[in-house]
Amino acid sequence: xxxxxxxxxxxxxxxxxxxxxxxxxxxxxxxxxxxxxxxxxxxxxxxxxxxxxxxxxxxxxxxxxxxxxxxxxxxxxxxxxxxxxxxxxxxxxxxxxxxxxxxxxxxxxxxxxxxxxxxxxxxxxxxxxxxxxxxxxxxxxxxxxxxxxxxxxxxxxxxxxxxxxxxxxxxxxxxxxxxxxxxxxxxxxxxxxxxxxxxxxxxxxxxxxxxxxxxxxxxxxxxxxxxxxxxxxxxxxxxxxxxxxxxxxxx
Amino acid sequence: xxxxxxxxxxxxxxxxxxxxxxxxxxxxxxxxxxxxxxxxxxxxxxxxxxxxxxxxxxxxxxxxxxxxxxxxxxxxxxxxxxxxxxxxxxxxxxxxxxxxxxxxxxxxxxxxxxxxxxxxxxxxxxxxxxxxxxxxxxxxxxxxxxxxxxxxxxxxxxxxxxxxxxxxxxxxxxxxxxxxxxxxxxxxxxxxxxxxxxxxxxxxxxxxxxxxxxxxxxxxxxxxxxxxxxxxxxxxxxxxxxxxxxxxxxxxxxxxxxxxxxxxxxxxxxxxxxxxxxxxxxxxxxxxxxxxxxxxxxxxxxxxxxxxxxxxxxxxxxxxxxxxxxxxxxxxxxxxxxxxxxxxxxxxxxxxxxxxxxxxxxxxxxxxxxxxxxxxxxxxxxxxxxxxxxxxxxxxxxxxxxxxxxxxxxxxxxxxxxxxxxxxxxxxxxxxxxxxxxxxxxxxxxxxxxxxxxxxxxxxxxxxxxxxxxxxxxxxxxxxxxxxxxxxxxxxxxxxxxxxxxxxxxxxxxxxxxxxxxxxxxxxxxxxxxxxxxxxxxxxxxxxxxxxxxxxxxxxxxxxxxxxxxxxxxxxxxxxxxxxxxxxxxxxxxxxxxxxxxxxxxxxxxxxxxxxxxxxxxxxxxxxxxxxxxxxxxxxxxxxxxxxxxxxx
Numbered sequence: 001x002x003x004x005x006x007x008x009x010x011x012x013x014x015x016x017x018x019x020x021x022x023x024x025x026x027x028x029x030x031x032x033x034x035x036x037x038x039x040x041x042x043x044x045x046x047x048x049x050x051x052x053x054x055x056x057x058x059x060x061x062x063x064x065x066x067x068x069x070x071x072x073x074x075x076x077x078x079x080x081x082x083x084x085x086x087x088x089x090x091x092x093x094x095x096x097x098x099x100x101x102x103x104x105x106x107x108x109x110x111x112x113x114x115x116x117x118x119x120x121x122x123x124x125x126x127x128x129x130x131x132x133x134x135x136x137x138x139x140x141x142x143x144x145x146x147x148x149x150x151x152x153x154x155x156x157x158x159x160x161x162x163x164x165x166x167x168x169x170x171x172x173x174x175x176x177x178x179x180x181x182x183x184x185x186x187x188x189x190x191x192x193x194x195x196x197x198x199x200x201x202x203x204x205x206x207x208x209x210x211x212x213x214x215x216x217x218x219x220x221x222x223x224x225x226x227x228x229x230x231x232x233x234x235x236x237x238x239x240x241x242x243x244x245x246x247x248x249x250x251x
Numbered sequence: 252x253x254x255x256x257x258x259x260x261x262x263x264x265x266x267x268x269x270x271x272x273x274x275x276x277x278x279x280x281x282x283x284x285x286x287x288x289x290x291x292x293x294x295x296x297x298x299x300x301x302x303x304x305x306x307x308x309x310x311x312x313x314x315x316x317x318x319x320x321x322x323x324x325x326x327x328x329x330x331x332x333x334x335x336x337x338x339x340x341x342x343x344x345x346x347x348x349x350x351x352x353x354x355x356x357x358x359x360x361x362x363x364x365x366x367x368x369x370x371x372x373x374x375x376x377x378x379x380x381x382x383x384x385x386x387x388x389x390x391x392x393x394x395x396x397x398x399x400x401x402x403x404x405x406x407x408x409x410x411x412x413x414x415x416x417x418x419x420x421x422x423x424x425x426x427x428x429x430x431x432x433x434x435x436x437x438x439x440x441x442x443x444x445x446x447x448x449x450x451x452x453x454x455x456x457x458x459x460x461x462x463x464x465x466x467x468x469x470x471x472x473x474x475x476x477x478x479x480x481x482x483x484x485x486x487x488x489x490x491x492x493x494x495x496x497x498x499x500x501x502x503x504x505x506x507x508x509x510x511x512x513x514x515x516x517x518x519x520x521x522x523x524x525x526x527x528x529x530x531x532x533x534x535x536x537x538x539x540x541x542x543x544x545x546x547x548x549x550x551x552x553x554x555x556x557x558x559x560x561x562x563x564x565x566x567x568x569x570x571x572x573x574x575x576x577x578x579x580x581x582x583x584x585x586x587x588x589x590x591x592x593x594x595x596x597x598x599x600x601x602x603x604x605x606x607x608x609x610x611x612x613x614x615x616x617x618x619x620x621x622x623x624x625x626x627x628x629x630x631x632x633x634x635x636x637x638x639x640x641x642x643x644x645x646x647x648x649x650x651x652x653x654x655x656x657x658x659x660x661x662x663x664x665x666x667x668x669x670x671x672x673x674x675x676x677x678x679x680x681x682x683x684x685x686x687x688x689x690x691x692x693x694x695x696x697x698x699x700x701x702x703x704x705x706x707x708x709x710x711x712x713x714x715x716x717x718x719x720x721x722x723x724x725x726x727x728x729x730x731x732x733x734x735x736x737x738x739x740x741x742x743x744x745x746x747x748x749x750x751x752x753x754x755x756x757x758x759x760x761x762x763x764x765x766x767x768x769x770x771x772x773x774x775x776x777x778x779x780x781x782x783x784x785x786x787x788x789x790x791x792x793x794x795x796x797x798x799x800x801x802x803x804x805x806x807x808x809x810x811x812x813x814x815x816x817x818x819x820x821x822x823x824x825x826x827x828x829x830x831x832x833x834x835x836x837x838x839x840x841x842x843x844x845x846x847x848x849x850x851x852x853x854x855x856x857x858x859x860x861x862x863x864x865x866x867x868x869x870x871x872x873x874x875x876x877x878x879x880x881x882x883x884x885x886x887x888x889x890x891x892x893x894x895x896x897x898x899x900x
Contacts, residue, residue: 032528032530034527034528035528035530035531036532036645038532039530039531039532042530042532042761043530046759046761046762048805049759049803049805049814050759052803052805053805054805054806055805055813055814057811057813059320060494061319061324061326061493061494061495062324062326062328062329062493062494063493063494063532063533063535064329064533064535064536064641065641065644066328066329066415066417066418067319067323067324067325067326067328067329067493068323068324068328069319069320069324082644084640085644089641089644089645091644091645091647093647114464114811115811118811120320121320121321122320122321122441124321125321125322125323125429125432125439125441128425128426128429129429129430129432129433130433132426132429133384133385133426133427133429133430134383134384134385134426135430136380136383136384136427137305137308138301138304138305138308138380138427138710138711138714139376139380139710139711141376141379141380141382141383142379142383143379144338144378144379144381144382144388144396145338145340145395145396148390148393148394148395149390149394150390150394151390151391151392151394154387154388154389154390154394155387155390157385157387158387158389158412158413158419161387161412161419161422162413162415162418164418165321165323188385188387189385192385192387194382194383194384194385195385
């Protein structure tokens with residue numbers, strides 16, 4: 001038999017970006033501990049719809065921890081109390097009968113609330129548009145094995161590329177800095193020979209865009225790394241700083 | 252009524268030269284004219300994202316839509332295992348022809364030869380392109396690319412990036428797309444959902460889309476429209492698809508006259524985490540790559556299976572000689588790496604016979620103990636660590652210590668909008684790419700071929716073929732959205748929304764969707780019969796009525812409303828369900844993912860009826876309550892000898 005628990009939810013509700021929000025309290029009984037956190041919210045929403053109320057709005061899509069769409073600040077932690085997972089992978093077995101769970105949206109100047117727990121993360125797209133790519137058109141690429149890449153570099157690039165762009169690093173940071181996000185992309189591409197050509201330009205352009213969009217500076221607290229659902233390392237930030245300084249020295 | 256002839260526009264010439272000939276003789280659009288042509292691309296997954304980026308690179312003016320907050324969220328991102336290409340880097344006898352052959356055979360001889368050959372041909376360009384973009388594929392110590400094996404192949408041709416290949420390929424396409432956005436050739440419309448296609452004088456000229464944040468219904472015009480909205484697997488409610496994946500864009504095109512091809516062909520993936528409760532919202536796939544090293548088994552003795560189900564026995568307590576590695580037993584040549592449809596049915600057969608495990612009896616084991624013994628835990632962890640972690644987080648079991656439990660689940664739809672060789676639908680100016688079209692996988696898709704097809708269509712096929720259409724559109728001015736056809740389409744959309752909001756019934760959208768899913772799984776699922784399909788059609792009619800008379804949507808239509816979004820999709824899922832059942836009923840044979848119990852060999856293998864059904868079924872919409880017309884595209888095999896699929900020897 002499934003184990004079930006009774007919980008109290010304190011959920012942030014906010015109609016729109018300009019409107020004031022507040023916590024609403026809901027009680028949910030007999031929640032299976034095998035259900036995921038978002039399935040628990042589905043149950044809440046089913047309950048609200050049946051009561052003719054508007055359901056809680058929250059972003060979610062793949063529900064297997066890879067699309068980066070789900071967010072939620074749960075009991076003071078982005079993606080909840082478990083480590084190296086997204087909210088959709090969090091399961092109710094992490095909570096106890098009688099628990100009160102507080103659910104908030106990402107809170108950052110860079111991510112305005114759209115409604116309830118849904119925030120606007122288009123700033124991340126804009127940062128990538130500023131330079132998070134290698135300038136190569138389709139067609140005309142040389143054979144994939146033409147440049148051997150040391151396995152270590154390829155693996156490090158892959159680790160950096162694991163970033164899912166969810167925004168937990170910004171939500172976790174007291175400065176609201178997007179440095180972990182920016183550094184992951186800069187590192188991935190700077191580690192690979194294909195990406196070195198534009199490395200300096202990329203680092204400068206992405207950082208300038210990050211500043212422009214209202215994200216804060218990095219003060220090396222390491223909160224981003226601790227809360228990152230994909231375990232992206234802050235050594236990437238060190239690499240970004242190196243890339244940035246060497247780019248500036250060349251100016 | 253004169254019979255409509257299906258013209259697939261396959262170029263003349265020998266199979267291996269068709270694509271080169273086509274490209275050499277097709278019409279092109281010069282750079283100055285490209286700037287004046289608008290193209291709408293709906294969807295930002297591997298197909299849509301790569302197409303939008305490439306069309307932008309060429310200089311077209313692209314409008315790119317997605318329902319998520321960013322193009323990077325498209326469900327292609329969740330593909331785990333890898334992407335096929337005929338590079339033959341492993342020197343194991345691979346070639347374009349062999350990839351072509353495996354794909355046709357894997358699809359149980361229900362795919363179009365010329366399209367599949369082209370797919371195999373461009374597969375190598377995809378790998379080159381992705382590496383150039385900085386996709387961090389797995390490499391060997393010498394610095395060259397690594398490969399692994401997937402089902403239905405005897406060579407190692409699958410390129411991968413850990414268990415996150417889809418993610419890395421999508422982020423590659425997304426980076427190219429972002430570059431074009433910065434250049435101004437592509438304009439992004441995120442959190443927008445297409446709700447209708449606009450046709451003017453017989454040509455696709457735009458779409459009606461709803462801004463999901465404001466609820467506003469808006470008009471967008473273009474010289475051509477490309478649908479890249481993925482498959483309709485969520486018709487079953489529980490599937491490996493993302494929550495938002497839907498078939499609505501395809502249905503809108505169908506209702507405007509585009510043929511819907513082979514709707515019955517849905518793929519059931521053998522290695523998913525089993526269903527565990529009624530609150531469950533989706534099923535999670537465990538990559539097919541696990542079958543490289545994992546061995547699938549059930550207990551040999553029924554009493555062991557019963558004891559396991561009752562929780563009295565653990566799988567690790569079952570002795571080697573009491574385990575039935577049924578895939579290795581039945582298919583010695585391919586073993587655990589048989590194609591997905593074969594592996595899925597074999598699992599169902601064991602569970603139906605009473606050998607299933609887990610609390611429900613609807614699960615089999617995927618065991619890594621011999622791989623751990625052979626390779627060591629570190630090697631297994633390096634290959635599958637993130638998948639093992641994912642499994643443990645969901646199930647709370649450690650796959651290093653006890654076998655995983657898996658069961659088949661709906662994963663992919665081979666059917667979709669009918670397209671010709673140019674990826675054009677039956678409506679001029681409307682194209683369909685990626686999973687949204689029906690083209691390359693026949694009745695069953697091989698593992699690691701979805702990524703290949705999405706990117707082939709987007710990077711290397713559509714950007715050529717669409718020019719053949721657009722070349723005679725260069726004198727057409729920008730499409731104005733004040734045309735009466737736009738007004739009418741917008742009114743139709745608003746009426747449909749108003750009708751839904753006015754129902755004010757008692758049931759949530761999800762509750763009806765779940766009921767639909769159960770009907771589909773029970774009666775149009777892994778094994779179908781004439782009776783089950785006829786039952787399904789009756790039940791689907793009833794649920795359609797229930798939906799339109801008893802659905803409840805709180806909130807307002809002219810505002811952000813997630814329940815309304817879901818309701819619009821479920822309305823279409825019900826109709827897709829009907830189309831699937833109808834097609835499955837028509838197809839009196841078993842082939843690939845479509846298994847009709849009446850048509851099987853004494854050993855339980857799928858039995859095709861080539862003399863009667865070697866065709867693509869193309870369904871043409873005839874109105875809301877009328878039965879659609881069936882048109883047939885006959886399939887001709889010239890380069891391949893058609894035979895019964897055999898994975899035993």
